[in-house]
């Protein structure tokens with residue numbers, strides 16, 4: 180671990196809005212204990228998978244104070260940035276979880292999550308890595324386990340290969356596809372949350388001329 184990363188790890192461990200697990204430990208944390216049950220009773224829980232520095236979740240949390248947002252990433256140095264901003268902005272409806280997405284089932288009760296956002300995940304372009312893609316079958320099974328029936332999954336990507344792979348996976352898996360577009364900003368999508376909230380990756384790293392692909396689907 181580099182020096183800077185080590186320092187951030189030490190910082191993030193002390194933040195009240197971060198649950199940090201050693202990546203390979205087998206502790207199971209009841210994640211619902213991390214928010215005030217009374218205040219958030221019956222509120223929808225929304226996950227952002229691979230949230231990086233959490234910019235997307237932070238903006239969503241500001242716009243949707245009645246929902247609880249959970250940013251999940253395996254890199255504590257990235258989470259740290261979002262967690263500190265959330266504290267500075269007095270955002271109490273957002274928490275961060277440092278773990279592998281593969282372990283989500285250890286933290287969330289079955290059928291307890293309302294929405295899963297996957298903005299700009301790593302595309303894992305080679306065939307040998309296809310089961311690391313966040314829309315491969317093993318991840319779809321996990322999402323079905325923790326999502327409420329009808330809970331929405333949203334994928335946003337600039338990667339054509341990942342978009343086509345995902346469309347094929349969810350079609351094979353009999354998902355109900357609500358929206359699929361290979362050009363989000365020239366599509367019939369009107370949702371403010373989808374169009375106006377942008378992740379750091381989209382804002383900072385994408386050239387303007389790149390087309391953004393979007394998939395929105397659910398399972399009964």
Ligand SMILES: C[S@@+](CC[C@H](N)C(=O)[O-])C[C@H]1O[C@@H](n2cnc3c(N)ncnc32)[C@H](O)[C@@H]1O
Pocket residue numbers: 228229230231232251252253254257278279280281297298299300301378379380381
């Ligand atoms: C390309 S970045 C996108 C970050 C953010 N969603 C955005 O749009 O700005 C992908 C993020 O996913 C995280 N990630 C990739 N695979 C993961 C896994 N299996 N478990 C947890 N985090 C993962 C990486 O650490 C990285 O921060």
